[in-house]
Amino acid sequence: MTLGIRISYASSGPPGSRLATAAGASLDRAAAVGLVRLSPPAGPPRVTRTERTHAWIGLSLVVATTAISLYDTYLLATLALR
Amino acid sequence: MDRERRYVRSVVGAVVATAAYTAWLAVGVGGDTGVLYVSDLGSLLSAFAATVLCVRAGTGQAGRLRRFWWLLGAACGAWAVGEATWSVYDLVLRKEVPVPSFADVGYLAGIPLAVAALLAHPAMRSSGTRSARALVDGLAVATAVLFLSWTFVLGPLWESSDLTTAGGLVGLAYPFGDVVIVFFILLVVRRMTSDGRRALWWLLGGLLATALADSVYAYVTEVSGYVGGTLLDTGWVAGYLAIAVGAVCSDSRGRVSSRARSCAGLASILAGFLPPLAGLTVVGIQLQLGQRPDRIAVIMACVLVVVALVRQALLALELMGSREREGSPITRLYATLIGGTLEDRAEPGPPLSPDGSRL
Numbered sequence: 001m002t003l004g005i006r007i008s009y010a011s012s013g014p015p016g017s018r019l020a021t022a023a024g025a026s027l028d029r030a031a032a033v034g035l036v037r038l039s040p041p042a043g044p045p046r047v048t049r050t051e052r053t054h055a056w057i058g059l060s061l062v063v064a065t066t067a068i069s070l071y072d073t074y075l076l077a078t079l080a081l082r
Numbered sequence: 083m084d085r086e087r088r089y090v091r092s093v094v095g096a097v098v099a100t101a102a103y104t105a106w107l108a109v110g111v112g113g114d115t116g117v118l119y120v121s122d123l124g125s126l127l128s129a130f131a132a133t134v135l136c137v138r139a140g141t142g143q144a145g146r147l148r149r150f151w152w153l154l155g156a157a158c159g160a161w162a163v164g165e166a167t168w169s170v171y172d173l174v175l176r177k178e179v180p181v182p183s184f185a186d187v188g189y190l191a192g193i194p195l196a197v198a199a200l201l202a203h204p205a206m207r208s209s210g211t212r213s214a215r216a217l218v219d220g221l222a223v224a225t226a227v228l229f230l231s232w233t234f235v236l237g238p239l240w241e242s243s244d245l246t247t248a249g250g251l252v253g254l255a256y257p258f259g260d261v262v263i264v265f266f267i268l269l270v271v272r273r274m275t276s277d278g279r280r281a282l283w284w285l286l287g288g289l290l291a292t293a294l295a296d297s298v299y300a301y302v303t304e305v306s307g308y309v310g311g312t313l314l315d316t317g318w319v320a321g322y323l324a325i326a327v328g329a330v331c332s333d334s335r336g337r338v339s340s341r342a343r344s345c346a347g348l349a350s351i352l353a354g355f356l357p358p359l360a361g362l363t364v365v366g367i368q369l370q371l372g373q374r375p376d377r378i379a380v381i382m383a384c385v386l387v388v389v390a391l392v393r394q395a396l397l398a399l400e401l402m403g404s405r406e407r408e409g410s411p412i413t414r415l416y417a418t419l420i421g422g423t424l425e426d427r428a429e430p431g432p433p434l435s436p437d438g439s440r441l
Contacts, residue, residue, distance in 0.1 A: 052416070054347050055412050058355065062355065066394045068359065069390045069394070072366050072383065072387045076383060078369075
């Protein structure tokens with residue numbers, strides 16, 4: 001059976017939010033054993049710093065692939081015309 | 083036993099066994115006869131261990147994952163039969179293994195089974211298959227792998243093989259099969275999510291090691307004749323044992339860390355872009371040095387260049403089309419590069435129950 005209950009909580013927060021922290025830790029444990037399913041926070045998806053680095057690596061690969069493809073096109077055309 | 087401890091023990095066992103096997107062959111303990119026994123029986127035992135552990139891993143899963151493990155177990159079983167037949171030639175009949183031999187039946191039967199296993203893997207039905215770019219991505223990777231293999235292994239073999247004989251055809255079947263396996267490995271890595279990443283890395287590494295050892299074997303057999311008990315045999319033993327380790331840690335479940343998600347994203351990017359880049363670089367170097375590739379290599383190079391440029395154009399279009407979506411430019415770039423949406427990576431889904439179904 002699925003209960004459509006949405007609970008908002010903060011597992012970390014400013015000093016004094018002990019109740020929220022305890023609730024968050026309990027929910028995390030419940031999720032770990034499969035009792036509840038935690039959804040990601042609402043809003044646009046975010047990338048971590050590592051993923052940002054990986055995106056730049058990917059962009060470098062895209063630029064390098066494009067440059068070499070264009071150069072190979074020139075070399076293959078030269079070979080065909082020879 | 084604790085899952086993590088079992089994983090560590092299996093890794094240590096595989097590494098120690100591979101190191102001991104390599105050292106035995108390198109030092110040559112027991113002379114030629116001792117090396118031959120260790121070489122043949124070591125390969126046979128490692129293939130047998132991989133078979134048993136894959137079948138065992140499959141019984142603990144359900145659906146596509148069970149099919150994947152059992153097909154992989156069948157592939158390892160076919161290789162084990164090939165190894166056993168090879169050992170009979172070597173150790174019982176004490177004669178040189180002919181090319182082709184009955185052992186090749188087992189070895190070659192393992193290739194379609196391994197491909198079927200990779201096709202059955204859940205990663206192959208992820209969101210990456212949706213777009214037209216995914217198709218062009220696959221085409222770029224396939225052309226690049228085929229071109230690289232043609233340049234370094236297949237082409238020279240094609241030139242020197244007598245294709246009118248069964249031996250020549252069998253010799254070429256190995257590198258062709260390896261190209262197909264490597265292609266599907268890259269496709270799985272391209273589409274894999276962070277879920278069950280560790281097991282998949284071991285499996286793919288193992289399949290890659292056996293595929294490379296197969297290609298080198300085919301090349302060496304054609305050029306100078308293969309002699310058993312050389313360090314080349316380590317490739318197969320390490321490959322089978324890596325598959326066995328992957329099978330041992332196949333039941334790792336639970337929430338996925340953001341680090342695991344990032345690594346899966348990077349692997350996906352590298353698997354999609356590095357093979358075409360490597361292929362294009364080889365084309366450029368060959369032409370720049372004034373080498374004249376054969377007609378087939380030139381055709382493959384032209385296809386690779388065209389497909390790579392089409393892929394980049396589709397990538398740019400997709401990136402421009404994603405401007406309506408929410409998120410920063412770097413978020414959209416990352417999502418586009420990994421070939422899906424960011425939500426697909428962020429949501430590994432609910433944990434699995436012991437019978438393999440989703441809770």
